[in-house]
Amino acid sequence: MGHHASADGDKVSALIITIIAGLIALAHSACTNAQTTALVNQMQATDAWAFYQAKAIRQTTLRTAVDQYEIQGTKSGGEKVVVWKDTIARYESDPEKKEGKKELMERAKELEKGRERNLHAFHKLEMSVAILEIAIVLVTASVLTNLNKLKWGGVLVAFIGTWFFVIGKWFPMGFGGGH
Numbered sequence: 001m002g003h004h005a006s007a008d009g010d011k012v013s014a015l016i017i018t019i020i021a022g023l024i025a026l027a028h029s030a031c032t033n034a035q036t037t038a039l040v041n042q043m044q045a046t047d048a049w050a051f052y053q054a055k056a057i058r059q060t061t062l063r064t065a066v067d068q069y070e071i072q073g074t075k076s077g078g079e080k081v082v083v084w085k086d087t088i089a090r091y092e093s094d095p096e097k098k099e100g101k102k103e104l105m106e107r108a109k110e111l112e113k114g115r116e117r118n119l120h121a122f123h124k125l126e127m128s129v130a131i132l133e134i135a136i137v138l139v140t141a142s143v144l145t146n147l148n149k150l151k152w153g154g155v156l157v158a159f160i161g162t163w164f165f166v167i168g169k170w171f172p173m174g175f176g177g178g179h
Contacts, residue, residue, distance in 0.1 A: 013143045024132045027165045031125035038118035048108035059091040124168030131161030
């Protein structure tokens, strides 16, 4: 009877370990995805800010040219000044192409928000993986020692790890959605 109960307990422990291992796989995959997405968001935000800076430099250069023409009172090249002023305005905001400084700044800020969200998710998911790994250790130790307290302690720890997974996956910025 004791041997049969032990075998049943080992099967339950094996099932618990299998479930926790599956959770680790899910959490690790989500963790890697969040980290990769955060890095991509960072690169895209950096590109948007660089493009913003390039537009600002071109805009300043054209403003200087317009100022020179207006200071000198040069009559020739007046059509150039009109074109330059239109270009200066387009560099400030270009809703059609979404490549004006205004649109680039908005894009960069949104990408930075995405980066922050994914970094928060990454850290919570990374914690989830670590906690779930500890849960497997506890349940495995319960099989080796025949201590049920370790098994159910491992299950409790697995619930905590799963909670971190849920928060990291669906609520990385907290339950209010931001800070």
